[in-house]
Amino acid sequence: MSEDEHQPTACDPEVSPNGVHTWRLEALTNIWTGNASCKGENLVLTGLLGSLRWWFEVLVRGLGGAACDPNATRCQAKNHCPVCELFGCTGWARKFRFQVLDETGKTMSSAIAKAAEFQWRFVPLRGIGKEEWALLHLTFCLIADYGAIGGRTVFKPSDENSRANAQHPRDYGLVKLLEKPPLGRTDREILQQYIGGWREVDHDDFADFAWASLQNFWCVKGKCLARQNNNNSSYNKAIGRPEPKSQACRGDSWLAGRRPDRQRGVEAESKKVFSFKEPADARRTFGFVKPGTVSFHQMKERLKQAWPDLKDTDFRTGEAIFEALFKSETGDSR
Ligand SMILES: [Zn+2]
Structure with missing residues (x-):
């Protein structure tokens, strides 16, 4: 040695x-x-x-x-x-x-x-x-x-x-x-x-x-989804939850998550979209996609239903966030 x-x-x-x-x-x-x-x-x-x-x-x-x-x-x-x-x-x-x-x-x-x-x-x-x-x-x-x-x-x-x-x-x-x-x-x-x-x-x-990776992460700053449990929630639209939410959703259950069903051997699964309203200057919505299930493009299109003015550049994905993280690291020292 x-x-x-x-x-x-x-x-x-x-x-x-x-x-x-x-x-x-x-x-x-x-x-x-x-x-x-x-x-x-x-x-x-x-x-x-x-x-x-x-x-x-x-x-x-x-x-x-x-x-x-x-x-x-x-x-x-x-x-x-x-x-x-x-x-x-x-x-x-x-x-x-x-x-x-x-x-x-x-x-x-x-x-x-x-x-x-x-x-x-x-x-x-x-x-x-x-x-x-x-x-x-x-x-x-x-x-x-x-x-x-x-x-x-x-x-x-x-x-x-x-x-x-x-x-x-x-x-x-x-x-x-x-x-x-x-x-x-x-x-x-x-x-x-x-x-x-x-x-x-x-x-x-x-x-x-494996989906829980920064490569699958996205974030939109300055915007939030309305998440109240009513029949017209922009959050439900973004995750594809049926309205009114009476039936278990199928196609988009990955984004929406699901409750466990022990009898049928179904494990609980977390939802994959989170939205924060307050304080306004830290407002954000973020989540994850899963290749083969929900793509970044599909997610962005869903969000555009909630926010018609959403710009492509406002939808930041993992790679851009990596760049920003490393850039701020070599630039300022806080
Ligand atoms: Zn380990």
């Missing part, structure tokens, strides 16, 4: 790869972190961490990597994906301790309210490479600029469809990134190389949630 191989991953001089990394954020809405009736630090952490991990998986898949779903096909300790490498799996512990702190640095033990400033702090427990820090940061940029955070907005089947009458998710989970830790420059090729070095994509294992 050469001497080089004993060295830690090369980093910019000012970056401490294994020091504490903190991101400072502002909640633009309340952030859903679990059942409101049971508060506690663990619940806050579990909800946020689950959501962070979910978006991290989206990013890793978008960069061509394999990412397992911890609720379905899991990695095992010896042969795991780059997501499990950082977030842990059976037999392989998470590489960091995650803390949510308020603006004064105190641990937050209840839900995060609108307008609150808070911090996400990562305390490394083992070596975290610069690529992993970079991926984490891109995950936060993705959430802040195009997505949303929190249990209600995680696209887990169990999380969405069983609570049809609950408050809908656009009320939760928008954040603004105020400050990032000092990080080295992010290069897409380096990250792709890093991700490619982990467990190879096994299409049989990962097929069920």
Whole structure:
């Protein structure tokens, strides 16, 4: 073994790869972190961490990597994906301790309210490479600029469809990134190389949630869909849910999601379109397509029914978002 191989991953001089990394954020809405009736630090952490991990998986898949779903096909300790490498799996512990702190640095033990400033702090427990820090940061940029955070907005089947009458998710989970830790420059090729070095994509294992990739992601900023449960909802039009919604939809059930039917062996499935109305300057609608089921073109045409003035350039897809994410990374340092 050469001497080089004993060295830690090369980093910019000012970056401490294994020091504490903190991101400072502002909640633009309340952030859903679990059942409101049971508060506690663990619940806050579990909800946020689950959501962070979910978006991290989206990013890793978008960069061509394999990412397992911890609720379905899991990695095992010896042969795991780059997501499990950082977030842990059976037999392989998470590489960091995650803390949510308020603006004064105190641990937050209840839900995060609108307008609150808070911090996400990562305390490394083992070596975290610069690529992993970079991926984490891109995950936060993705959430802040195009997505949303929190249990209600995680696209887990169990999380969405069983609570049809609950408050809908656009009320939760928008954040603004105020400050990032000092990080080295992010290069897409380096990250792709890093991700490619982990467990190879096994299409049989990962097929069920391969759609959850930034390559299939789209976002329209500044517009939202009307989602009230009436007979003329633009949201229902966009996802192809029949109106009035009496019958189970068939052709477009992938976008609309579906409720589980145990007797017929039908698993619950999350819907794939999310829309956020408030605050107006962070208004957005985002979702996923699935090659062979719903294309970007079809999705855009559906949205044009709700928004006749939608410009093609307003419908941003994964590739454009990747470009924007990496561009802002090499340009400003926030
Ligand atoms: Zn994994």
